Amino acid sequence: MRRAAEKLKSHSGATxxxxxxxxxxxxxxxxxxxxxxxxxxxxxxxxxxxxxxxLSVSSAANLLKTELSGKTFTAxxxxxxxxxxxxxxxxxxxxxxxxxxxxxxxxxxxxxxNLKTLLIGQLEQLFEYGVYxxxxxxxxxxxxxxxxxHPTKLEKKLTLNAxxxxxxxxxxxxxxxxxxxxxxxxxxxxxxxxxxxxxATTLTLVATFAAGAGENGLNSTQISQETTExxxxxxxxxVTEYAMEVRWLPGNAHVAAVPEPPSTTGAGG
Amino acid sequence: MRKLMNRLRSRAGESFAxxxxxxxxxxxxxxxxxxxxxxxxxxxxxxxxxxKKLYEAVTKLETTTEPGTTGHVTISGEAPTASDPxxxxxxxxxxxxxxxxxR
Numbered sequence: 001m002r003r004a005a006e007k008l009k010s011h012s013g014a015t016x017x018x019x020x021x022x023x024x025x026x027x028x029x030x031x032x033x034x035x036x037x038x039x040x041x042x043x044x045x046x047x048x049x050x051x052x053x054x055l056s057v058s059s060a061a062n063l064l065k066t067e068l069s070g071k072t073f074t075a076x077x078x079x080x081x082x083x084x085x086x087x088x089x090x091x092x093x094x095x096x097x098x099x100x101x102x103x104x105x106x107x108x109x110x111x112x113x114n115l116k117t118l119l120i121g122q123l124e125q126l127f128e129y130g131v132y133x134x135x136x137x138x139x140x141x142x143x144x145x146x147x148x149x150h151p152t153k154l155e156k157k158l159t160l161n162a163x164x165x166x167x168x169x170x171x172x173x174x175x176x177x178x179x180x181x182x183x184x185x186x187x188x189x190x191x192x193x194x195x196x197x198x199x200a201t202t203l204t205l206v207a208t209f210a211a212g213a214g215e216n217g218l219n220s221t222q223i224s225q226e227t228t229e230x231x232x233x234x235x236x237x238x239v240t241e242y243a244m245e246v247r248w249l250p251g252n253a254h255v256a257a258v259p260e261p262p263s264t265t266g267a268g269g
Numbered sequence: 270m271r272k273l274m275n276r277l278r279s280r281a282g283e284s285f286a287x288x289x290x291x292x293x294x295x296x297x298x299x300x301x302x303x304x305x306x307x308x309x310x311x312x313x314x315x316x317x318x319x320x321k322k323l324y325e326a327v328t329k330l331e332t333t334t335e336p337g338t339t340g341h342v343t344i345s346g347e348a349p350t351a352s353d354p355x356x357x358x359x360x361x362x363x364x365x366x367x368x369x370x371x372r
Contacts, residue, residue, distance in 0.1 A: 030305030037309035
């Protein structure tokens with residue numbers, strides 16, 4: 001006990017202890033500075049990947065903007081309506097419709113040659129809906145199947161792949177509406193591009209109908225009307241053509257890849 | 270032998286040796302701290318230069334009008350097919366980053 005008390009009171013070796021304390025503090029401070037610098041340096045690799053993703057999305061958005069801007073879709077459908085009245089006064093109506101093929105063949109034409117095969121189906125569906133709205137319900141036995149139910153949005157998912165080290169970018173195109181009348185805004189193409197990781201951008205191309213377009217953006221022309229009567233049955237045949245020309249305005253799409261907001265999936269209410 | 274034992278038992282000059290060893294330890298600590306500080310400064314400087322180069326490369330890639338390497342982008346729908354359209358592009362590479370524009 002006495003020896004322990006003496007040891008505590010002793011000043012022997014105190015200088016070395018103090019020096020060791022200084023040594024330890026210096027090592028701690030140095031390690032802290034080195035760790036911070038190493039972390040800052042490691043951030044660069046991540047930043048480079050991040051910038052490559054940003055460039056992929058903005059390059060794809062600019063390319064799609066160029067491909068879609070100023071392009072025109074034209075289509076024409078001929079609707080034949082037969083109204084038959086028999087001697088008892090009962091009337092039946094039958095409508096059939098068929099595409100009026102453009103000069104280049106096919107059902108319709110779209111002058112954006114690169115994306116024609118991918119988009120023409122959606123554009124024709126929208127057009128059919130316009131004709132459907134204007135001409136009324138068509139006979140289900142018609143040779144031309146005008147869609148009877150219109151989805152809220154017509155969507156098309158595209159993948160842009162430039163190969164090499166450039167990450168692929170997906171583009172979701174949406175067009176159309178659940179409104180009963182077709183307007184130019186139904187042909188507005190909204191494209192949401194993202195790299196599946198961090199960046200996304202929205203590109204909106206506004207559509208316009210040809211000057212002088214009537215209801216639903218359509219130009220309707222009555223081609224013929226004739227009435228025949230056989231054995232007391234009177235048949236009136238009316239042939240009408242519905243044509244549409246829709247064009248996407250160039251230069252109104254702002255392209256900027258921005259980080260996607262953090263997902264709120266699973267957040268409690 | 271006895272003289273040596275006396276010498277060892279003696280406490281004369283002990284604090285002087287202690288101070289010398291302590292000084293040595295402090296000097297070593299100072300040396301290590303300076304080395305670490307210098308290394309972290311070099312790392313920081315490198316990181317700053319890399320950042321600057323990276324942003325310069327991004328700016329250049331976004332504003333360039335010079336001809337790049339020719340390539341093409343394939344655009345496919347839900348299921349890729351052999352007839353998917355390919356669009357010709359100009360590919361630009363700068364500081365390990367790549368961007369492209371339609372031709």
